[in-house]
Amino acid sequence: xxxxxxxxxxxxxxxxxxxxxxxxxxxxxxxxxxxxxxxxxxxxxxxxxxxxxxxxxxxxxxxxxxxxxxxxxxxxxxxxxxxxxxxxxxxxxxxxxxxxxxxxxxxxxxxxxxxxxxxxxxxxxxxxxxxxxxxxxxxxxxxxxxxxxxxxxxxxxxxxxxxxxxxxxxxxxxxxxxxxxxxxxxxxxxxxxxxxxxxxxxxxxxxxxxxxxxxxxxxxxxxxxxxxxxxxxxxxxxxxxxxx
Amino acid sequence: xxxxxxxxxxxxxxxxxxxxxxxxxxxxxxxxxxxxxxxxxxxxxxxxxxxxxxxxxxxxxxxxxxxxx
Numbered sequence: 535x536x537x538x539x540x541x542x543x544x545x546x547x548x549x550x551x552x553x554x555x556x557x558x559x560x561x562x563x564x565x566x567x568x569x570x571x572x573x574x575x576x577x578x579x580x581x582x583x584x585x586x587x588x589x590x591x592x593x594x595x596x597x598x599x600x601x602x603x604x605x606x607x608x609x610x611x612x613x614x615x616x617x618x619x620x621x622x623x624x625x626x627x628x629x630x631x632x633x634x635x636x637x638x639x640x641x642x643x644x645x646x647x648x649x650x651x652x653x654x655x656x657x658x659x660x661x662x663x664x665x666x667x668x669x670x671x672x673x674x675x676x677x678x679x680x681x682x683x684x685x686x687x688x689x690x691x692x693x694x695x696x697x698x699x700x701x702x703x704x705x706x707x708x709x710x711x712x713x714x715x716x717x718x719x720x721x722x723x724x725x726x727x728x729x730x731x732x733x734x735x736x737x738x739x740x741x742x743x744x745x746x747x748x749x750x751x752x753x754x755x756x757x758x759x760x761x762x763x764x765x766x767x768x769x770x771x772x773x774x775x776x777x778x
Numbered sequence: 779x780x781x782x783x784x785x786x787x788x789x790x791x792x793x794x795x796x797x798x799x800x801x802x803x804x805x806x807x808x809x810x811x812x813x814x815x816x817x818x819x820x821x822x823x824x825x826x827x828x829x830x831x832x833x834x835x836x837x838x839x840x841x842x843x844x845x846x847x
Contacts, residue, residue: 568803577782587786594799634806641802645795652791750803757810764817773821 544621547772550763553756560753567746574739582736591649593739596724597747599642602670603708605635605751609677610702613695625691626766628698629681630758634751636674643667654718662711663719666704673701687766 542548575593582589609631616624646664647657658664677694684690712719723731724740732740767773785792 581786586788588788588792590785590788591792591795594795598799598802633809637802637806641799644798648791648795652788754806754810757807757814761810761813761817764814764821768821768824774825777818777822777825 544619544623546623546626546763546767546770547776549623550760550767550776553760553763557753557756560749560756564746564749564753567742568750571739571742571746574735574742579736579739580733585653588649588652591645592723593743595642595645595649596740597743598638598645599667600744601747601751602635602639602642602667603705604748605631605638606670606673606698606701607705608755609635610698613698616691617695617699622688622691622766623763625688625695626762627755627759628695629691630755630762632674632678632681634754634758636671636678639667639671639674643671659718661718662715663708663717666708666711669704670701670708673697673704677701 571593575590579590581587609628612624612627612631615621616628643664646667650659651657677697680697681690681694684693711717712721724737724744764773783789783793
């Protein structure tokens with residue numbers, strides 16, 4: 535098998551250029567999907583028969599929670615690849631993920647609280663799903679704190695990668711918390727084996743939002759990755775060709 | 779229009795939820811682009827001051843002799 539493509543992804547100048555070329559292909563579809571889903575979710579979708587218009591918080595809450603978990607999975611995968619194949623670009627990807635992931639974990643917690651207050655009567659309970667999501671935030675903060683505390687970049691890469699990999703155990707706990715324990719949090723409406731328990735005009739904006747948020751993260755990651763590569767490769771000669 | 783903004787009585791919870799999500803989306807794009815601009819400016823500054831660029835990098839030199847950078 536030809537492994538040239540794999541080695542190309544280990545080459546900082548190649549990834550720097552590729553990331554620049556790809557960014558608009560993520561950013562524009564993301565913007566269109568999110569705007570369309572906003573209209574679909576706030577205007578076109580009918581009110582829920584139990585939760586009325588309050589259910590519309592799902593269109594920002596579920597995509598944020600999805601991003602929080604997906605970004606962690608991307609970060610841990612990149613960290614693992616960096617650790618195993620000593621690939622510096624992979625570590626740069628992991629480092630670029632953490633800040634965005636932490637932001638959207640906070641958003642998922644806040645939007646969840648704002649949904650919980652009118653529906654459950656409280657902003658917060660120490661429920662398995664909610665607690666696991668809070669632990670996810672601490673994992674992100676721990677990853678960033680650990681990186682910030684180690685001056686040597688390659689040592690910071692390795693140490694934070696181990697932390698990221700250990701934290702992966704939290705992901706299935708988040709996913710299955712609503713099934714394993716008696717959770718106050720509602721069960722999944724979309725990501726389950728049988729058909730989604732939503733009519734189409736409620737479901738379509740949610741799916742568009744999920745895809746839009748994922749592409750949005752792709753665009754942000756590519757921009758952050760380029761900055762990260764430039765900072766790491768400050769002494770490399772390819773930067774002269776790239777910037778002049 | 780008022781009916782839309784009142785969101786069936788959930789306005790007090792729904793709009794803050796949308797606002798905080800929008801804030802996260804905007805802030806993350808802004809900081810990512812600002813970081814890239816800063817990294818570019820810094821790299822150009824280093825190139826202009828002649829600190830590096832022509833000579834092979836320390837990392838390349840280290841790997842050329844087979845050591846870990």
